[in-house]
Amino acid sequence: MQRAPHRLVDAFESKLEPLEAEFHRAYWDSQVHASPENDRRRAELELELRSLKGDATFLAGVTEALAEELHDPLLRRQLQVLRLALTADQMTDAQREELVELSSSVESDFATFRAEVDCESLSENEILEILETSSDSARSERAWRASKELGGRVAERVRELARLRNHAALALGYPDHYGMALDLQEISEEWLFKLFDELEELTREPFLRWKAGLDEALSNRFGTKHLRPWHYADPFFQYQPRSATVDLDHLFGDGAAVRLAQGTFGSWGIDIGGVLERSDLFPRQMKSQHAFCLDVDRSGRDVRILANIVPGERWVEVMLHECGHAAYDVSIDGKLPYLLREPAHTFVTEAVAILSGRLTRDPEWLVNVAGVSPGEVDPLAQELARSSAIQSILFARWVLVMAHFERALYADPEADLEAIWWDLVQRFQFVQGPEDEVPGVWAAKVHVASAPVYYHNYLLGELLASQLMETMRARVGGVLAGTAAGDLLREYLMKPGNSLRWDTLIQDATGAPLSPHAFAAEVAL
Ligand SMILES: [Zn+2]
Structure with a gap:
């Protein structure tokens, strides 16, 4: 049969x-x-x-x-x-x-x-x-x-x-x-937007409190009370302005991004040396300016990363993120059939990537992996925790803009998309758009065209990253608990590939269904 x-x-x-x-x-x-x-x-x-x-x-x-x-x-x-x-x-x-x-x-x-x-x-x-x-x-x-x-x-x-x-x-x-x-x-879709409503509520107060301080600083810096999107440093306000957070750039000079990615995954017992060798990591003309990880043939032997590394924290974070994807790809059970030799879900691989990227603000990682002296890190610990929480909140609210925008775009492609864009930016990011038009402002994010209906996965990934970190702390003593931490990720989360649906996999790996609880605890300021 x-x-x-x-x-x-x-x-x-x-x-x-x-x-x-x-x-x-x-x-x-x-x-x-x-x-x-x-x-x-x-x-x-x-x-x-x-x-x-x-x-x-x-x-x-x-x-x-x-x-x-x-x-x-x-x-x-x-x-x-x-x-x-x-x-x-x-x-x-x-x-x-x-x-x-x-x-x-x-x-x-x-x-x-x-x-x-x-x-x-x-x-x-x-x-x-x-x-x-x-x-x-x-x-x-x-x-x-x-x-x-x-x-x-x-x-x-x-x-x-x-x-x-x-x-x-x-x-x-x-x-x-x-x-x-x-x-x-x-x-x-119903589950997703109910979850997003919860996240909107959960992050509103801490976001507004933080942004009030930021606005004051930006008003002073630019000498204007009328703040507009260009004052917020990141073109989409998806990252904190460097001026508003602990600046760690001086810790990450030439060569740091690659070395620290290798060190981090090595400490988990996951070898990404081959991945880095096949990768194209530095800026060049005529090359995509973004970053991504590509599993060429699902054999685990040809995983590559494209990046545009320059010194500073940002590209260390991006490299850890992309290497998180790569670690997943190389950890999938090679004995599974081809069709199942892929991550269980886009957001599950995002979760591993996000969890890895967050490490640049983890005091333990800064000391034990990046080799910064405890004397330099300890006084920053509280501020680092705060800035990580802020970053998660800020990013969550940016994803809400994108997810709601995409839903609106497909609900009616003929609508006044620029107006919808600025309404959402105002609603979730509390940033006022310019007085005159910015034609196609909503299309300036590459994902709208090339990765349609994808962005929500980043936020689900954030939630899962928090849930995984909570599990790692409870079961093996922390995210950086050496190979025990790596084994937990590999055995329960990555090795099964797509042989299990994401909800079953998460229940198996963390003992609970995906929920915003761990994320909420992390961002409570
Ligand atoms: Zn990613």
Whole structure:
């Protein structure tokens, strides 16, 4: 009886595995060196991959197989994973081509964009530097506006992407792409937004208290009471201004990011040396300015990181974060079938990454891994805990902007998106938008175009990171409790890959369902 479903899975896997690896290589090439050829190749392979997943007959077979009684849980899970993956790509060839072409063109603009400020072409790192350090309101405004210019350039294409995605979702019986994407991520929209309402409540007071102090400092620095988005250092106000927190940049010079990533994961008994060797870690022209981790073939032997490391805390944090993803990828049980050799959920791998990234503000890590003297760290301990809590709160509120915005975008792509954007920024971040228009301001975040319906995963990841840290403290004595801590992450969380659905996995790994409790305890100031 069960031979047929097995054959179905095997047949698909044998096509998927080589194609996915080839696509990943092409994707990597297009990010480390943007060129028309690399972009074209990447788009072609993406199309091929999506067209393979778009096979309607195959999906019908999978759905039929799932209706049967299947006694092998791994086979059942593979079919479930397949059903979710295939459903997302059900559309006509013409639709698929248009979608891939559009999103590739937007991403390629993001990869090559350099903002022009005062006749100078600047990288993202350079823009950030102006926003962090300038006391000249007009110059900050010019830098901020320049960083949003790309949004105006791509906005119409991103709107069209939303229409196309909606069109496909509608044909499958979903109200829009947002609802479909969540469903295919095994997340209930009702559950998610109820959780977000709780988080909005939970973080409001501490956020406002902290922001009142920040606003006062910024008003003094810029000599104005009328604070606008460009005064808040980060172009999206998703990070604390360096001026408002303990500055640790002097602790992290050249070479720190790579060395400390290796040291951290080494202390957990997770070897990421091979990952770092295959990675592309430093800034260059024509290279994506962001950071990501890519598992090329799910063998655990070709995991790579793209980064743009410059000295300072930020890129140490980013490297720890990306190495958290890499650690997950290399820790998945190699004996699992291909389809299950991936993280259980986007937000579960985000949780490991976030937990790792948070370490730069952990006094124990600063002393034991980064080698800073206790005499320097101890007096900062309280302030570090406070700034970590603030960062989590600030980030949570930024994610609320993004998640609510995306839901609104797909609910009505024709709406006045700029107005919706500023309403949400006002509601969650308490920042007032500029008086005049900033065309396409909402499209200046690359995720809106290239990682649709993804951002909520960062906040779920924050919650899970806190829950995991709580579990590690209770069971092995702390996050940095050597290989015991690493083993806990590896054995219970990462090794099972996608053989378990995220809710079962989290219950197994932490002894409780995902909840905001541990996060709430951490951010209570
Ligand atoms: Zn991440």
